[in-house]
Every structure is written in structure tokens, then in C-alpha cells.
Amino acid sequence: MNIAGFYDESISNGVGWRAVLFVSGCPHHCPGCHNEKAQSFTYGEPIDKKNLLQRIQENSILRGLTFSGGEPLCPENIAEVLDFLYEVKKIKPNFDFWCYTGYTYEELLKRQDPVTEEFLNQIDVLIDGRFILELKDPDLTFKGSKNQRIIDMKKTREKKSIVLWENE
Amino acid sequence: MKIIKRDGRLCEFDRQKIIDAICAAMSRTEKGVDLQIAGRIAEEIEKFCEGKNEFSVYEIQDMVEKKLMDSSRKEVAQSYIIYRYNRDVARKSKTKDIFLDIIGAKANDITRENANMNADTPAGMMMKFASETTKPFVDDFLLESDVREAVKKRYIHIHDKDYYPTKSLTCLQHPLDKILNEGFRAGHGSSRPAKRIETAAFMGCISMETIQNEMHGGQAIPAFDYYLAPFVKKTFQEEIKKIGEVISKDCSHLMNYQPEDYIRKDAGDLKGDERYLQVAINNTVNRVHQAMESFIHNMNTIHSRGGNQVVFSSINYGTDTSAEGRCVIRELLNSTLEGVGNHETAIFPIQIWKKKRGINYEPTDRNYDLYQFACKVTAKRFFPNYINLDATFNQNNLWKEEDPERYRYECATMGCRTRVFENRFGEKTSIGRGNLSFSTINLPRLAIEAAHLAQERTGLYFPLGEGSEKHMTRIYKDTVLRIFMNRLEYYCDLTARQLYERYQFQCTALAKQFPLLMKGMWMESEKLNPDDRVEPVLKHGTLSIGFIGLAECLVALIGKHHGEDENAQKLGLKIITFMRDLCVGYAEKYNLNFSVLATPAEGLSGGFTKYDKHEFGIIKGVTDKDYYTNSNHVPVWYKCTAEHKAKIEAPYHDLTRAGHIFYIELDGDAVKNPESVQAVVDLMDKYNMGYGSINHTRSRCMNCGFENADANLERCPKCGSTDIDTIQRITGYLVGTTSRWNSAKLAELHDRVTHDECCGKESE
Numbered sequence: 001m002n003i004a005g006f007y008d009e010s011i012s013n014g015v016g017w018r019a020v021l022f023v024s025g026c027p028h029h030c031p032g033c034h035n036e037k038a039q040s041f042t043y044g045e046p047i048d049k050k051n052l053l054q055r056i057q058e059n060s061i062l063r064g065l066t067f068s069g070g071e072p073l074c075p076e077n078i079a080e081v082l083d084f085l086y087e088v089k090k091i092k093p094n095f096d097f098w099c100y101t102g103y104t105y106e107e108l109l110k111r112q113d114p115v116t117e118e119f120l121n122q123i124d125v126l127i128d129g130r131f132i133l134e135l136k137d138p139d140l141t142f143k144g145s146k147n148q149r150i151i152d153m154k155k156t157r158e159k160k161s162i163v164l165w166e167n168e
Numbered sequence: 169m170k171i172i173k174r175d176g177r178l179c180e181f182d183r184q185k186i187i188d189a190i191c192a193a194m195s196r197t198e199k200g201v202d203l204q205i206a207g208r209i210a211e212e213i214e215k216f217c218e219g220k221n222e223f224s225v226y227e228i229q230d231m232v233e234k235k236l237m238d239s240s241r242k243e244v245a246q247s248y249i250i251y252r253y254n255r256d257v258a259r260k261s262k263t264k265d266i267f268l269d270i271i272g273a274k275a276n277d278i279t280r281e282n283a284n285m286n287a288d289t290p291a292g293m294m295m296k297f298a299s300e301t302t303k304p305f306v307d308d309f310l311l312e313s314d315v316r317e318a319v320k321k322r323y324i325h326i327h328d329k330d331y332y333p334t335k336s337l338t339c340l341q342h343p344l345d346k347i348l349n350e351g352f353r354a355g356h357g358s359s360r361p362a363k364r365i366e367t368a369a370f371m372g373c374i375s376m377e378t379i380q381n382e383m384h385g386g387q388a389i390p391a392f393d394y395y396l397a398p399f400v401k402k403t404f405q406e407e408i409k410k411i412g413e414v415i416s417k418d419c420s421h422l423m424n425y426q427p428e429d430y431i432r433k434d435a436g437d438l439k440g441d442e443r444y445l446q447v448a449i450n451n452t453v454n455r456v457h458q459a460m461e462s463f464i465h466n467m468n469t470i471h472s473r474g475g476n477q478v479v480f481s482s483i484n485y486g487t488d489t490s491a492e493g494r495c496v497i498r499e500l501l502n503s504t505l506e507g508v509g510n511h512e513t514a515i516f517p518i519q520i521w522k523k524k525r526g527i528n529y530e531p532t533d534r535n536y537d538l539y540q541f542a543c544k545v546t547a548k549r550f551f552p553n554y555i556n557l558d559a560t561f562n563q564n565n566l567w568k569e570e571d572p573e574r575y576r577y578e579c580a581t582m583g584c585r586t587r588v589f590e591n592r593f594g595e596k597t598s599i600g601r602g603n604l605s606f607s608t609i610n611l612p613r614l615a616i617e618a619a620h621l622a623q624e625r626t627g628l629y630f631p632l633g634e635g636s637e638k639h640m641t642r643i644y645k646d647t648v649l650r651i652f653m654n655r656l657e658y659y660c661d662l663t664a665r666q667l668y669e670r671y672q673f674q675c676t677a678l679a680k681q682f683p684l685l686m687k688g689m690w691m692e693s694e695k696l697n698p699d700d701r702v703e704p705v706l707k708h709g710t711l712s713i714g715f716i717g718l719a720e721c722l723v724a725l726i727g728k729h730h731g732e733d734e735n736a737q738k739l740g741l742k743i744i745t746f747m748r749d750l751c752v753g754y755a756e757k758y759n760l761n762f763s764v765l766a767t768p769a770e771g772l773s774g775g776f777t778k779y780d781k782h783e784f785g786i787i788k789g790v791t792d793k794d795y796y797t798n799s800n801h802v803p804v805w806y807k808c809t810a811e812h813k814a815k816i817e818a819p820y821h822d823l824t825r826a827g828h829i830f831y832i833e834l835d836g837d838a839v840k841n842p843e844s845v846q847a848v849v850d851l852m853d854k855y856n857m858g859y860g861s862i863n864h865t866r867s868r869c870m871n872c873g874f875e876n877a878d879a880n881l882e883r884c885p886k887c888g889s890t891d892i893d894t895i896q897r898i899t900g901y902l903v904g905t906t907s908r909w910n911s912a913k914l915a916e917l918h919d920r921v922t923h924d925e926c927c928g929k930e931s932e
Binding site: 009 | 847848854
């Protein structure tokens with residue numbers, strides 16, 4: 001898997017300071033994409049896990065890791081993304097994990113794929129849905145267009161129905 | 169025989185100078201130079217003057233003119249007069265150019281020296297004229313010759329040199345309780361003690377406005393919440409009394425009621441006393457809110473100091489856990505969040521949150537809710553900044569939670585970073601004290617010169633700067649460090665002496681020259697009579713030796729800066745520890761409060777660099793920018809994580825007791841993520857740092873009010889307007905538009921990096 005980039009720390013991709021992994025490759029091709037170059041699966045460089053893990057390990061300001069892209073949850077990427085999540089969890093057990101995806105939560109459930117299900121079990125927040133330029137609103141927090149949802153996965157798993165995330 | 173030069177200094181008579189001048193005049197005549205006549209005239213003048221005391225340059229020139237008129241070369245006299253006149257004009261033309269720059273309201277570095285001052289107004293111009301003419305006066309008459317040389321060659325910078333002749337002190341942390349409880353007299357009117365929150369807040373404002381005109385630096389209130397809290401109570405009682413009058417009932421039994429917290433609630437369903445109390449609380453909260461709003465508004469609009477400068481004001485707060493103190497804090501934060509006027513960010517006062525464990529830092533602490541609120545306000549309005557009272561050096565053993573006056577032992581800071589706490593002559597406190605004066609040492613210059621000397625001595629020549637370490641031998645390294653440390657000691661000694669001389673000069677001022685400051689506001693000044701010299705009380709102030717460009721200094725010495733290399737960090741700490749130890753020595757020697765300052769570099773960062781670049785050329789990583797890095801900071805252009813920056817800069821805070829600040833640049837919009845601000849305060853807590861804040865950008869659409877954190881916002885993404893106001897921070901002060909920044913600071917802003925790296929933008 002190639003990655004388009006890695007933020008050691010960012011305050012714009014979820015609550016608190018977060019590391020952000022931008023995965024290369026995306027099937028959605030939304031018009032107005034913020035990261036068009038990363039739509040290619042060959043863009044960027046192969047992921048250097050050891051290096052990234054060390055950078056995450058050394059940084060105590062981080063509250064969590066956010067997956068972005070590209071599309072972290074397309075079939076080509078999801079297994080390796082899940083793998084990386086496990087490894088980060090090993091060194092940072094208290095981390096919370098956010099993930100941006102162009103798929104909707106319902107689309108992901110429909111896959112009936114154990115890897116996808118496991119990934120959804122592991123993460124804390126999912127921001128779902130395609131980016132729709134006409135619905136773009138600069139006032140939105142942690143998302144680009146109004147159709148997208150910030151889903152609190154923990155509560156969603158408990159309630160077994162979608163619960164939107166609210167900042168405490 | 170001595171000659172008095174134009175600047176008043178004395179020098180030996182030199183016959184050759186007369187010959188040179190006459191020959192210069194002769195060379196512009198048809199008959200040309202006649203050395204014999206020139207020599208004879210010079211000799212006659214020397215004979216005439218011999219045995220006599222002193223002559224001015226002008227008297228000598230008059231003699232030359234007369235001798236030429238009497239000689240066979242009368243036409244030379246005319247040439248000489250023209251020559252003399254042209255030289256005089258040339259000498260004055262520098263002043264003329266500076267004056268024309270001020271008059272023309274040009275955007276150059278003289279009128280842009282201070283980002284918070286409007287030098288284009290008539291009063292502002294008047295101040296610049298005065299400032300530019302007092303500086304040479306200070307050079308010529310008030311400085312020792314070696315100090316003057318050191319200033320001229322940019323080894324050191326004397327801050328507020330233009331104010332030197334006025335004997336003014338720098339800044340003050342106001343003991344506001346004195347004014348609030350005793351009233352005061354300022355200008356042509358007097359004020360009675362305050363009785364309610366509105367007057368109390370306004371008197372705080374007047375106190376800072378008035379004393380600003382008696383000093384040359386900033387004004388601060390060290391415990392804003394504690395000072396104003398009693399007047400919240402008085403306001404509440406006033407409201408109770410009013411209710412009693414309205415309902416014609418005796419409410420005196422409610423007068424001493426102590427609310428748990430002053431929170432506005434609907435009183436509609438309440439009955440009897442409960443209802444009266446809630447209405448009184450609601451009205452009190454409203455009035456406190458109004459008072460805070462006017463306070464902020466006044467601090468941003470009332471121009472004092474000759475009518476061109478708002479007060480460089482700061483307020484410290486956050487530790488008063490009483491219901492009344494909490495009400496002050498909450499409403500201050502609410503007003504700050506709302507903004508002034510058309511919801512714009514208030515530039516003043518600089519607000520400083522006093523972070524303290526057990527009071528407001530941990531989730532179980534009484535003021536934790538207000539701390540969280542403060543972080544939210546910082547995210548949107550830059551302020552408050554955060555002073556860490558838990559840092560080992562900011563603690564005072566006398567602080568006891570049950571002591572109602574515990575704020576006396578809480579360290580307060582000036583917003584810009586000036587810190588006054590330790591005192592050789594009394595308890596550690598900030599209150600009623602301030603800095604007397606400070607001067608800054610140009611570390612990169614000392615390093616470059618040391619490197620040149622070391623190269624000469626070792627015969628090892630290579631280009632200095634980034635990457636030069638590969639050329640360095642053991643012997644070279646030892647040599648360059650030895651030379652550097654020696655020179656640093658020399659210039660610290662010189663600076664300490666200069667500060668002491670200025671102090672002695674300040675001591676000759678009479679108390680009446682600072683009518684409010686020396687009437688009890690400065691520590692122990694209440695015992696002075698108006699005609700007394702201020703000497704006995706000045707000892708409570710501090711004298712500070714600052715430094716600039718540690719990063720560039722290290723690159724010049726060993727090829728790397730402290731942000732990127734462990735050895736450089738070790739050396740950096742060694743250098744600043746050395747300066748600290750020297751200051752401990754000066755404190756003993758002069759028996760005064762000497763300390764090291766991590767200088768905020770406004771106006772200075774460009775001046776040093778420009779001069780050094782001219783002399784030494786471009787040295788990579790040293791003189792290749794338009795500025796030197798602020799004090800001990802990791803260079804703004806160096807990419808690293810916030811935590812790395814914290815780790816590197818933290819140990820310098822303990823060494824720089826005259827003041828320091830830690831900044832983190834944010835990459836995004838903290839308004840949407842106030843937790844990110846708390847995480848920065850956590851870093852300060854973890855690494856024992858004294859004072860810090862976040863830097864980010866707020867761009868605001870003046871048409872629809874949309875705001876975001878984009879520094880380059882040109883068109884509003886909501887309404888399309890191009891009327892955008894962008895606010896950023898410069899040496900601790902907020903600045904609305906960057907056009908008032910000087911060129912060095914603009915360059916620094918351009919190079920600032922946020923603490924992340926990668927290709928993409930945010931995932932939105």
C-alpha cells in the first residue's frame with residue numbers, strides 16, 4: 001500500500017491532536033476532491049510502518065490516529081489499514097481512531113466482509129459519505145460537505161443503530 | 169590642547185586635519201593645492217592655541233577662514249566656506265532623511281519599529297521626532313564610550329533608549345487593590361474608592377492609562393479576578409437593596425447571602441426570597457458582563473502616551489475560586505469570546521491564565537470548568553495565554569490555599585513575557601514591581617567573530633554556517649568556544665555595567681516625576697515625598713540582560729542549531745547557563761535584581777541582522793534571513809513536532825527568570841478543536857515551562873462575519889467578499905493587519921511553519 005502522506009500531528013482531522021495517515025488510491029473520484037493526486041494507487045511512497053510507528057510512539061501530545069486518503073476502506077487498502085491500526089494499538093492502547101471514508105456506513109455493512117466488520121469494530125469515529133461539492137460548507141467541523149456524517153462508532157455498536165458523534 | 173567636537177566629546181588637536189581641509193578647498197580652485205600656505209596657516213593656528221584650554225571645532229574653522237582671507241589665496245576662503253557648509257548639510261542630512269521618512273508616512277523600518285503604535289498620526293509623528301533625536305543625545309552624553317561603541321557596532325541593543333533621558337522605568341504590575349480601596353488623584357481630578365463593579369473596572373483602566381504615561385513599557389494587573397471580586401459582592405448587595413426598594417420590603421436579611429456561583433437563571437417560577445436572590449444574581453451577572461465589556465473596549469480605544477498608543481496592557485487571572493472571582497473570570501471570558509464592536513478580536517488587554525494544579529487544572533478542581541472555557545476562548549481569540557504556576561521556579565512556599573490574599577505569592581507576567589518575581593529585598597512577588605531597564609546581546613555576531621578569530625589562530629579556513637562542522641577539528645572547536653565564552657563574558661560585563669549606569673541615572677529622578685506610580689503603586693513608594701529621589705525604592709525592580717538568536721549563534725559556532733542536534737542543545741544550555749551565572753554574580757556585585765531575559769525581538773531582530781549581513785556577508789543558517797531567531801526559540805522555519813519544540817525550549821525557561829515564552833503554531837482551526845489548546849498547556853505542564861501560548865491565524869470576513877484559520881484568505885468562502893481582516897501575533901501582541909509589521913517580522917512570519925508535515929491538506 002502506498003501512502004500519499006503522513007501528518008505527525010494535526011488539529012483539523014478530528015478531536016485533539018492527531019496523527020493522520022493519508023492512504024493512496026480512491027475509486028470515488030468526487031468532483032472538487034481536496035486531495036486529487038491521492039486518487040491514484042501508485043501515488044506517493046510505500047508505507048514505512050517502522051518509521052511511522054516510531055514517530056507516533058515518541059509524540060505524547062497525540063490523542064489518536066486518523067485514517068484519510070485516498071480511500072482507506074476500499075478493498076485494495078482496508079486489510080493493510082486494519083493491520084496498521086493493530087500495530088498502533090499495541091504501542092498506544094489509549095489511542096482513539098478516526099476514519100474518513102467515501103463509502104456510507106450502510107454501504108460498508110452491505111459488504112458483509114469480515115475485515116470491514118472488524119475494522120468498524122475497532123474504530124471510534126467514522127466520517128462517511130462522498131464529498132459533494134454542491135453541499136460543501138466551510139463552517140462544518142471535521143467534514144467537507146453536509147451529506148457526510150460523523151458517526152460515534154462506540155455508541156453505534158452499543159445501540160446497534162447510528163449515533164452521531166458529539167464533542168464532549 | 170583639546171578640541172571640543174560637534175557631539176561634545178573632547179579630542180587632541182591635530183594639525184594635519186587643518187591641512188587636509190585647506191587642501192581639499194584648494195583642490196577645487198583654479199590655482200590648485202599649495203601645501204606651503206596650508207602648512208603655514210595650520211602652524212599659526214596651532215601656535216595661537218597653544219597653552220590655551222579648549223577650542224570648539226567651529227572656532228578653529230572660523231580661524232582658518234580668517235587666515236585664508238588674509239592670505240594671497242582669498243578665493244580658497246570662498247571654496248572653504250562652501251565646503252564647510254556642504255559638510256554641515258551632509259551631517260544633518262541623515263536626520264533630514266529620517267524626518268522626511270516620518271513626515272511622508274512611508275512604510276519603512278523606523279516608523280514600523282513598534283507594531284502597536286500608529287506613528288502616522290500627528291502625535292505619533294511628534295513622538296518619532298523626539299525619539300529619533302533623543303537617541304543620538306543618549307549616545308553622545310549618557311553612554312560610556314565603550315558602551316557607545318558596542319551599541320554602534322550592534323553587539324548590544326539598549327531597549328527604549330529614546331526614553332533614557334526621561335529616567336522612566338519599564339513596566340509595572342499594578343497593586344490595584346490600593347486604588348480601588350483608597351481612590352486616587354490623577355490629572356485634574358480625583359476618584360473616590362470604588363463601590364460597584366463598573367467603577368472598579370473603570371478605575372483599573374484609568375490606573376493603567378495614567379501610569380503608562382509615567383513609564384516606557386507595559387502595564388499589567390497581576391490578579392484581576394481577586395481585585396474585582398469584592399465589587400461583585402457589593403454589586404449584588406446593591407441589587408438586593410434595589411429590589412427591597414421596589415417591593416417596599418426589608419431585604420436586609422438577604423444582604424449577607426452567599427451565592428454558590430453567579431449563574432443567570434430564569435426566575436419566573438421562583439417565589440419570595442428565592443426569587444429576589446435569583447433576580448439579584450441575574451442583574452449582577454449582567455452588570456459584571458457589561459463592566460468587562462467596557463473594560464476591554466476602553467483598553468482598545470483610549471490612546472494614551474501622546475495620543476498615539478493604546479496601553480500595552482495585560483491582565484492575569486484564573487486562580488480566584490470564590491463565587492465572585494469566578495463571576496469576573498466567566499464574564500471576562502464571555503466578553504472576550506464575543507469580541508468587541510462588530511465581534512472583532514480585541515487586541516488588548518493581553519490576557520494571561522494562571523494555570524495551577526488543585527485550583528484549575530485537574531478535572532476535579534473548582535475552576536476547571538473555567539479553564540476549559542478559557543481554552544475555547546484562546547482557540548478563537550488568541551487570549552488568554554497561559555502562565556504555569558506549577559513550574560518549579562514559579563512557585564512560592566508562602567502560598568496557602570486558605571489565605572485570602574494568596575495571589576500575592578502567585579507569579580504574574582507581562583503579556584510580552586517580562587517576568588518579575590524573585591526579589592533580593594523582600595518576598596517573592598510580582599505585585600508593585602516591574603523591570604527597570606533591559607539591554608540585549610547579539611549572540612550571532614559574537615559567534616561569527618569568535619569563529620573568524622579561531623580560524624586565524626588555528627589556520628583552518630572554511631566557510632561558516634550550516635554544514636561547516638565537517639571541517640572542524642578538535643582544536644578548532646576548543647578554540648572557538650573559548651574565544652566565544654570570553655567575548656560573551658566581556659559583553660555581559662559591559663551590559664551589566666551599562667544597566668547599572670542607567671539605574672544610577674534613574675535613581676536621580678524625583679518621586680513627583682512619576683505622580684501616580686510613586687504614590688504607593690510601586691513597592692514602598694508610599695513612604696516617598698514628592699521631592700524625594702526615587703533611589704530607595706528602585707531596588708525592587710529588575711535589570712535584565714537579554715539575548716537574541718541563540719539558534720544562529722550555534723550554527724555559526726558548530727554548524728547546527730539546538731532544534732536539530734543534541735550537542736548543539738547542550739552547548740545552547742551551557743551558553744545561557746553561563747549568562748545566568750554571570751547575572752547571579754552581577755546581582756551580588758551591584759546588589760540589585762539582575763536576571764536573564766529571552767528577549768522578544770521586535771524592531772531589533774532586523775537591525776542586528778542587516779548590520780551583520782553587511783559586515784560578514786551571507787552565512788548559511790546565520791545571516792541568510794532578514795531576522796535572527798527570537799531568544800532561545802527553535803527557528804520558526806525548522807519543521808518539528810510541538811513536543812520536540814517543547815522539550816528543547818523548556819530548560820531555558822528556568823534559566824531566563826526575566827521572562828520567556830513558548831509558542832506553538834497551529835496548523836488548523838482550533839475553534840473547532842479547543843482540546844488542542846489544552847494539549848499545549850499539558851506540554852507546558854509536562855516539561856516545566858513558565859509561560860506559553862499558541863500562535864495561529866484568524867481571518868475574518870468583515871462583510872458576513874465568517875471566520876477561519878487561513879492566513880491567505882482573500883475571498884470569503886461564504887459570501888465572496890474580499891474585505892478580509894487577518895489577525896496574527898507579533899512578539900506577544902496581536903496585530904490586525906500585517907502592514908504595520910516591520911520587514912524583519914514579516915519575513916519571520918512568512919517562514920513560520922506549523923507543526924506537521926506532509927503533502928495533503930486537511931481531510932475536509
